[in-house]
Amino acid sequence: MTLHALETFISQAAARSRERTEPADCVLVLAPLMLDLIEHAGTFLQPQHYRSDPGNYTRNLIYKAPDESLSLYALVWLPGQWTPVHDHGSWGVVGIVEGVLEERSYVRLSPDRGADEGIELARGGIVLLRSGAVTSFVPNPDHIHVTGVPPERPRAVSLHLYGRMMSSFNIYDVGAGTRKRVDVAHNES
Numbered sequence: 383m384t385l386h387a388l389e390t391f392i393s394q395a396a397a398r399s400r401e402r403t404e405p406a407d408c409v410l411v412l413a414p415l416m417l418d419l420i421e422h423a424g425t426f427l428q429p430q431h432y433r434s435d436p437g438n439y440t441r442n443l444i445y446k447a448p449d450e451s452l453s454l455y456a457l458v459w460l461p462g463q464w465t466p467v468h469d470h471g472s473w474g475v476v477g478i479v480e481g482v483l484e485e486r487s488y489v490r491l492s493p494d495r496g497a498d499e500g501i502e503l504a505r506g507g508i509v510l511l512r513s514g515a516v517t518s519f520v521p522n523p524d525h526i527h528v529t530g531v532p533p534e535r536p537r538a539v540s541l542h543l544y545g546r547m548m549s550s551f552n553i554y555d556v557g558a559g560t561r562k563r564v565d566v567a568h569n570e571s
């Protein structure tokens with residue numbers, strides 16, 4: 383058992399993200415690191431990173447930077463578990479360790495990106511991410527999406543690196559055309 387892959391990832395991710403202020407530049411250099419990291423996930427993921435909850439998908443913290451400028455989580459998705467429609471207000475890089483993670487995107491049609499009301503969303507495409515795949519997103523305009531696993535597919539496990547502590551995100555009520563900031567829970571390591 384070695385933590386080498388995780389330690390290497392964290393030191394490189396911290397250095398590369400510190401050098402770059404543009405979110406699109408961050409994900410460009412961090413996505414290849416995530417591709418390597420998930421290949422070695424078996425060497426550093428511990429039983430506590432696989433915790434799950436029959437009531438909701440589970441966010442297990444793996445690492446947070448001392449200044450909270452980076453955070454890495456293992457998310458565990460049991461069959462039928464989904465996020466609400468949300469965006470992160472941050473860049474993020476996601477790698478799939480186990481199963482197939484599905485992401486359904488939404489496109490904001492209403493022009494005022496800062497508004498919390500009068501939001502018109504259209505359903506966009508979906509992506510199916512198998513074990514070994516990496517995806518990413520940037521804010522402004524925000525990447526609005528739903529992520530999860532349909533009931534007919536088995537558990538999925540994914541690693542998520544963000545450019546801040548991901549302790550809150552924006553959730554959308556598509557029918558009402560509104561969004562609000564909500565706190566999201568995670569398990570400490």
Ligand SMILES: [Fe+2]
Nearest residue numbers: 468470527529
């Ligand atoms: Fe998300």
